[in-house]
Amino acid sequence: MPEGTDFIREPERRVPVYKRVGVLVCGSGSAGLAAAICAARNGADTLIVERNPFLGGQSTAAFQNWFGGPTDILTGFAKEFAERLDERGAAKLLERFRTQNATTGIKPLNYHLSIEPEEWKYLAADMVEEAGVKVITNTLAVDAIVENRGVKGIIIENKSGRQAVMADVVIDASGDADIAARAGAPIDKLPKSEYLIAMIPAVRVGGINYQKVAEYIRKHPEDFRTPVGSGFDFNGENMASIQGIGGWTSLVNQGKEKGEFPAELHGISLQINPSHIKRGMGYFIGAHLSSSMKEGKRYPWNAEHVMQTELDGRNRARKLVAFLQKRVPGFEDCFLIDVSNHVGPQDSRRIIGEYVLTRQHEYEGRTSDDDIALITITWPDGGVLQYATNLVSPITWTDLPLATSPYTVTPAAAQMYYRLRCP
Ligand SMILES: Cc1cc2nc3c(=O)[nH]c(=O)nc-3n(C[C@H](O)[C@H](O)[C@H](O)COP(=O)(O)OP(=O)(O)OC[C@H]3O[C@@H](n4cnc5c(N)ncnc54)[C@H](O)[C@@H]3O)c2cc1C
Numbered sequence: 128m129p130e131g132t133d134f135i136r137e138p139e140r141r142v143p144v145y146k147r148v149g150v151l152v153c154g155s156g157s158a159g160l161a162a163a164i165c166a167a168r169n170g171a172d173t174l175i176v177e178r179n180p181f182l183g184g185q186s187t188a189a190f191q192n193w194f195g196g197p198t199d200i201l202t203g204f205a206k207e208f209a210e211r212l213d214e215r216g217a218a219k220l221l222e223r224f225r226t227q228n229a230t231t232g233i234k235p236l237n238y239h240l241s242i243e244p245e246e247w248k249y250l251a252a253d254m255v256e257e258a259g260v261k262v263i264t265n266t267l268a269v270d271a272i273v274e275n276r277g278v279k280g281i282i283i284e285n286k287s288g289r290q291a292v293m294a295d296v297v298i299d300a301s302g303d304a305d306i307a308a309r310a311g312a313p314i315d316k317l318p319k320s321e322y323l324i325a326m327i328p329a330v331r332v333g334g335i336n337y338q339k340v341a342e343y344i345r346k347h348p349e350d351f352r353t354p355v356g357s358g359f360d361f362n363g364e365n366m367a368s369i370q371g372i373g374g375w376t377s378l379v380n381q382g383k384e385k386g387e388f389p390a391e392l393h394g395i396s397l398q399i400n401p402s403h404i405k406r407g408m409g410y411f412i413g414a415h416l417s418s419s420m421k422e423g424k425r426y427p428w429n430a431e432h433v434m435q436t437e438l439d440g441r442n443r444a445r446k447l448v449a450f451l452q453k454r455v456p457g458f459e460d461c462f463l464i465d466v467s468n469h470v471g472p473q474d475s476r477r478i479i480g481e482y483v484l485t486r487q488h489e490y491e492g493r494t495s496d497d498d499i500a501l502i503t504i505t506w507p508d509g510g511v512l513q514y515a516t517n518l519v520s521p522i523t524w525t526d527l528p529l530a531t532s533p534y535t536v537t538p539a540a541a542q543m544y545y546r547l548r549c550p
Contacts (some may be wrong), residue, residue: 135195144291145283148174149260151294153268153281158186159300160251167258168300172311174261176268176283179468182251187244189471190329190410193398208250217246240401241371268301271310278310303427304476312480316426323474326427328440329412331464332448337361337404340372340457350374372397378454386456387536389446389496391439393545395455408464411447427472436470453463 138266149171152163159175160182167173175182185191195541212218218241255262263285270282271290280293294321299306317323341361351374373396382388398410425432444466 140289142282142289142291144293145263145287146174146261147293149294150174150296150298151176151281151292152298152300153306154184154300154302155179155182155251155255155262155491156300156302157186157205158302159184159298160194160208160255162298162300163260164258165204166296167260171296172261173259173545174263174294175255176266176281176292178267180264181248182255182262183244183247184262185469185471186242187248187251188467188469189327190244190331190412191465191471192242192247192410193243193412208254208548211250211254212242212246215250217248217250218400225412241398241403243400243402257368268306271297271306273310278306281306293546300406302472302475304478305428307478308428308476313455315477315479316428323424323426326425326433326436326470326472327412328437328444328470329410329467330440330444330447331408331410331467332451332458332461333406333408333464334458334461335407335409336457336460338457343456344372350376350378352376371399375455382450382454387532389443392443392447395447396452411444427470427475433470433550437466440470 150166150173150177152159152166152173155163155175155177159177163173163175179188181187209218252262263283266283266285268281269284269289271278272280272282272293276536278297280291281297283290283292297306304312304314338361351372373394375395379388379394383390396411398412399408403409425436427433444463448461448463451461
């Protein structure tokens with residue numbers, strides 16, 4: 128029987144109301160936390176519904192623990208959160224690479240925040256409690272309650288059964304627009320290319336000898352994408368200024384030739400902060416466990432696709448660790464601690480709102496009064512382009528060589544808006 132053609136009819140039933148609140152936030156990722164805590168601070172009776180047993184979304188469940196950008200966009204709730212993580216030794220706010228980029232003349236990234244996911248969970252729980260936000264975890268939002276074209280609540284499922292939550296305002300911070308989709312909002316699932324930026328799991332590894340890693344980096348700076356410099360080590364200031372290392376290119380290439388480095392992995396990219404270094408730990412996030420175009424045709428709203436991506440990620444994690452142990456100095460005794468609870472979707476359903484951003488906006492450098500974000504992308508030739516809004520300074524739209532951009536736009540670059548998952 129072809130998929131989607133076999134149905135049964137659910138019997139109608141009475142569903143108990145779990146709570147009636149002012150603001151209901153579905154999801155506790157970066158977006159949901161900010162929305163819920165700020166709503167509660169402004170006096171709203173607020174409830175978070177979260178499917179995981181902990182808060183944090185991709186930052187905790189998918190180990191997406193790297194954030195970077197110009198320092199001056201780190202304002203408001205995000206700044207407060209970052210500073211409180213820093214106080215707890217779970218992140219390090221750094222100034223980084225102050226040089227001008229030769230291609231664009233635009234200042235590249237100048238802050239970098241690499242966080243410890245476990246502490247993020249604790250901080251999120253503390254801040255939610257301080258603000259008086261109610262939380263129900265281990266609970267999946269499964270449907271939207273729609274009346275007169277407005278979402279009045281949601282249906283939840285958890286160990287207590289199927290219940291309803293009614294709210295004056297429902298904020299969909301599920302990352303996948305689950306509530307919007309179930310409410311029948313117009314959704315544009317796929318870009319023209321028909322594939323999304325792939326879902327990616329991440330991996331936590333222990334037993335790393337950072338002194339040996341540093342030694343190798345000092346001897347082979349050409350093997351690394353990050354400009355580490357000859358004095359590089361993992362001590363003091365110098366240690367703290369490097370939080371992500373991508374490279375080991377010659378070892379990867381040799382490994383590929385010998386069939387030891389899994390062909391489906393792009394390379395090695397290690398994410399660390401000083402607290403990880405002290406404990407000999409590191410995270411492998413991003414491209415190393417991704418992501419062929421074929422895998423971009425797996426969608427985060429399809430349970431079988433998500434499962435397959437998780438299984439692939441687990442297999443690759445094993446192979447990656449085996450390669451590290453065998454071939455990469457400093458990793459001889461390393462071991463796999465865990466693979467992230469979830470794969471990180473980098474792209475998902477897009478709600479078609481009143482205003483739709485398109486690729487043309489990039490070329491024209493269009494801006495508007497209610498812009499809220501800045502995007503940095505690296506173009507295929509390595510040039511860094513930063514798209515600023517009128518809310519942040521000193522970089523402005525007028526700095527950008529947009530209309531005359533000579534760069535080839537790859538589908539991935541053209542989908543750069545994926546990071547603007549704001550509620
Ligand atoms: C590999 C990778 C690299 C990235 N790199 C960067 C980067 O360099 N810089 C950057 O800024 N961003 C980056 N991102 C993106 C960033 O991680 C996300 O944009 C951000 O985490 C999204 O936050 P969010 O709150 O919108 O959604 P999420 O973090 O996905 O949170 C959604 C929450 O909702 C919950 N949820 C979902 N569905 C339901 C449901 N039906 N019922 C109940 N709960 C539900 C989830 O469990 C989760 O807690 C990257 C992402 C990936 C995967």
